[in-house]
Structure formats: structure tokens, C-alpha cells
Amino acid sequence: MSANAGAETEAEAEVSGEPPVLEVSNLTTGYGDVQVVDDFSAEVHRNEIVTLIGPNGAGKSTVIKSIFGFVKPWSGNILFNGNDLAGEEPEDIVREGISWVPQRQNIFGTMTVRENLEMGGFIRDSGINERIEEIYDIFPALGRSDGSKAATLSGGQRQMLAMGRALMLDPELLLIDEPSAGLAPELVDTAFDNIEKVRDRETAVLMVEQNATKALQRSDRGYVLDQGQDRFEGTGEELLDNEEVAKLYLGAT
Numbered sequence: 001m002s003a004n005a006g007a008e009t010e011a012e013a014e015v016s017g018e019p020p021v022l023e024v025s026n027l028t029t030g031y032g033d034v035q036v037v038d039d040f041s042a043e044v045h046r047n048e049i050v051t052l053i054g055p056n057g058a059g060k061s062t063v064i065k066s067i068f069g070f071v072k073p074w075s076g077n078i079l080f081n082g083n084d085l086a087g088e089e090p091e092d093i094v095r096e097g098i099s100w101v102p103q104r105q106n107i108f109g110t111m112t113v114r115e116n117l118e119m120g121g122f123i124r125d126s127g128i129n130e131r132i133e134e135i136y137d138i139f140p141a142l143g144r145s146d147g148s149k150a151a152t153l154s155g156g157q158r159q160m161l162a163m164g165r166a167l168m169l170d171p172e173l174l175l176i177d178e179p180s181a182g183l184a185p186e187l188v189d190t191a192f193d194n195i196e197k198v199r200d201r202e203t204a205v206l207m208v209e210q211n212a213t214k215a216l217q218r219s220d221r222g223y224v225l226d227q228g229q230d231r232f233e234g235t236g237e238e239l240l241d242n243e244e245v246a247k248l249y250l251g252a253t
């Protein structure tokens, strides 16, 4: 059972009366016959950054992969705007309005920034150039590198491009796997600034992050996953202030 540090938060989120964009209920899944997620439930509302934290191997990425259709749920529901995604393939899930920023191999180094973005918009019928301009408006550094090969970008710019590619389809929900992974420490804050910009443009964000303290500082809400189970949930601030969470998961002494 989770220690619901976030009772007020859930209530706050529901003040608007809007149902969650994403509602994961009692998700259980794994690989082969090894179970790694056990009865996990979570919600993401519009205008929210929600972070999953927890130890290595807790099942965080598996939750994200289940939402995006790479791992099939054994039981439970994954509702996106009320439609059950369980069992759908990633290409259908993308069309429904969820994009994924993988941790690795998320850009094509031999292609230019613009070509990468065009590829990201592959299923758009129209409006590709307009959307690229919107992405450049969010991330001006990408606009300045429009014709540069992606391989020549810095680590932070690559991360921005990976996010830009995923945003080309104007998703309602962006799933991000470890946005700060591999970034120089001075670029981590910029990565989170960029995620806030995305949230502020009406795309909800669900991310997995090892840099738990920094991620929770920037999150509207968070969930602590341990051995596949939801141990704690609450606002970022509530989780940061929770002594047990701090001791067990944030490295506090």
C-alpha cells in the first residue's frame, strides 16, 4: 500500500473537474514469466509534470514502456483520455497523442536538425514547417542550428532535439526516459527548464529520472516505485519533505 502523502494534491488536481489525461490502474506486468510491476496505479493531469523515482530495477522504465505499448500489461488498465491503451501497438499509441523520448538513440546524427524534426513529424499530413517553427520558438538553440548535422550538437542540444522530435506530433502526453542521463551537471537544470517549457505549452509530462531530488523539485507530482510497487506518492514538495522518502530514496542521511 502506498503512503499517500499526496491526498491534498489529488484533490487539487481534481479541482478543475477534468479527468486525468492518463490513468494507470492496477498495472501488473513483466518479462517472460518474471513480474516486475505489481499493481501500480498513477495519474497524470493536463499541465502536470509527473516523475517516477525509485531504485535501479524498480520497474520505472517498464511502466513507461507499458504505457507506450512496448511491454504488454498482464493485467490492469491504461486509460488515455478515457480510452484503454492496453494491448495497443506503439504506432497506434503515437497517433492517439502520446510521444516518447527514449534515453538513447533518440536522434539521427548524420541528418540535420531540421531533417530530424521532419522525421519526428512523419505521420503529420500537413503543417510540418509550421510545427518546426513552433519547436524553434520553444527551443531557440535548435533554430540556430537548423542546418547543422545533429552529430555536431552538444549533449544538451541533442537532448533538446530528441524532445523536439517527440513534440513534432503535438502530443498531449510526453513520456521521457531519464532526461538528465549523460548530461554534464551544468546542463541538467537547463534540461528541466526545457521540460517545464513543454508542460507550460499544454503537453503533460511523465518522466523517469535517476536524479530524483532535482526531478522532484521540478515536478507537480511524483510516485516512488520500489520492487514494482507504488510506495509513496505526492507533490514533488511533499515527497522531498517526507523523511522516509528522503532517507530511503534521496540519499539523505
Ligand SMILES: Nc1ncnc2c1ncn2[C@@H]1O[C@H](COP(=O)(O)OP(=O)(O)OP(=O)(O)O)[C@@H](O)[C@H]1O
Pocket: 031, 036, 054, 055, 056, 057, 058, 059, 060, 061, 062, 063, 208, 210
Ligand atoms: N527487456 C527485458 N527483459 C527482461 N527483463 C527486463 C527487461 N527490461 C528490464 N528488465 C528487468 O525488469 C526489472 C525492472 O527494470 P526497469 O528497467 O523497468 O527498472 P528501472 O526502475 O527503470 O531501473 P533503472 O533505474 O536501473 O533504469 C529489472 O530487474 C530488469 O532487469
